[in-house]
Amino acid sequence: RKPQEQIPSDFNLVSEDVEFFSRRGDVKLSGWYLPGDDSGPHLIFVHGIGSVRSGDKAVGLAARIVGLGYNVLMFDLRGHGSSGGDKVSGGFYERADVLGAFDYLLRRGVDIGRVGLMGFSMGAATSIMAAAQEPRITALAADSTYANASELIAREAARKTPIPGWLTPVFMPASKLMANGIYGIDIGSLVPEESVAGLGYPVLVIHGTGDKRIPLEQGQRVAGAAKEGSSIWLVPEVDHLDAFLTHPDEYTERVDEYFSSRFR
Template sequence: MAGLLALAVVIAARNVRTARAVLHPARQALKPLGDATLANRTDAVLRTRDGLTLRGWYVPSRNRAAVVVLHGFAENRTQMLFEAEALSRAGYGVLLFDSRGHGESDGDLVTWGDREREDLRAAVDFLSARADVDPSRLGVLGFSMGGTTALLEALDDPRLKAVAAAGAYPSLVADTRYSYGKWGPLSVQPVLWTMRLSGVDVDAVDPMARLCDLKGRPLLLINGDVDAYAPAFLQDAMFQAACEPKAYWVVKGAHHGEYAKTAPEEYARRLRDFFAAALLGGS
């Protein structure tokens, strides 16, 4: 009995340390950009309503529409250069930035979509004030944590007219159970407790429960069929929970985030076609 109790303590302590690590990831330096990459970019500074300064780049719009591009956990804006290039070449304004606690932005707590909603709201505020952008033609594309953030904020911000989420998780509880569920509640609950004690509203990070609140705004879900971090059963459940108009592209042979590596031309085309139909009336 004492041995089982000791094992339980070890498992719980290990998962508390894991949770602290995912709340405070090491920052990744921005990859250097060549002169031809996002050639017309300018530095962008965003101010969130809870007092943080976020840093990024903006490429002006040539078609009056614009898309916010959100990176994933423990990364920065340079993770999404392929997507930004594909959209900017098609004429969209593109805003990509480092979310809180990442890259060159303020903050030291990553909340897995909870407070990151404020980051996206600041980005929408920025685009809505741009002279080159029609504020009725705004969309968002997010990957992984950025995808979940995109879904969460879009549910409450009708200014976002189209949402594309790649490798997103349907809820933080579901993702935690999948990632840390080897020992059931013994390994899952310490992670959730640690997040809650750090100020994360775990239960609020549950876009799947409200996906129909997009109320007719188009949704595109993307996932790799061999993605170990965003498994098919969770992605399928999220798609089934959504209301029309919706689309779901499963990228054959793609691991987490490998859409551009596995099917670059089709990935770029699907993004262009989705936002054209949603923001430009299919033009």
């Protein structure tokens, strides 16, 4: 498993090591609670596949966010970092991990009407699908999300194997059956562009126009399906999850502007 890239003390952040269970009750998850202002909103950071809570400069972003008064919960999804479990499901089981993080904040007695999700890559897609199952979540920012897992898997298969692109759809039904039969994962249900349409509030979508891992068009579809008032920040020529790295000030401002508008 990938080790943590950074730790809160690297940024002079106060942190608390925390543990809680996925809402499914099957996996114990590990994280950091980073306190900001007692009266400030709470954001749950959700990392991408193969990453960890501190991946993709997330601690640096958290430091800026905490400095603005937010409280941040960062944790490792199942099968990643210090958390339990060994199955990675592209968001299918991870939805319950995000909801477990929400439940943890509920037990801490926070203002549950001021809790938002900040997801990255698979974590962005997972956050959208989790929010669709939890009406008490009322704000969400998605950086580099996919719109439809089946399409993304087909694209990756065409890119990484000698199978001609036109043949890939022929193999997808078998792949879905195998995932369902062996792991209980319904790949066909992982469609954030459908989940986001059911959210009763506008969201923020961030996507680099040079994203080589998840095509820009996927993020645009999610933004297009979201409630009126949603916004998409297209970051010119930026690759996958590099928007904060290349535009840290603007990234922080846009994220703060969005969540501040939701938690007035």
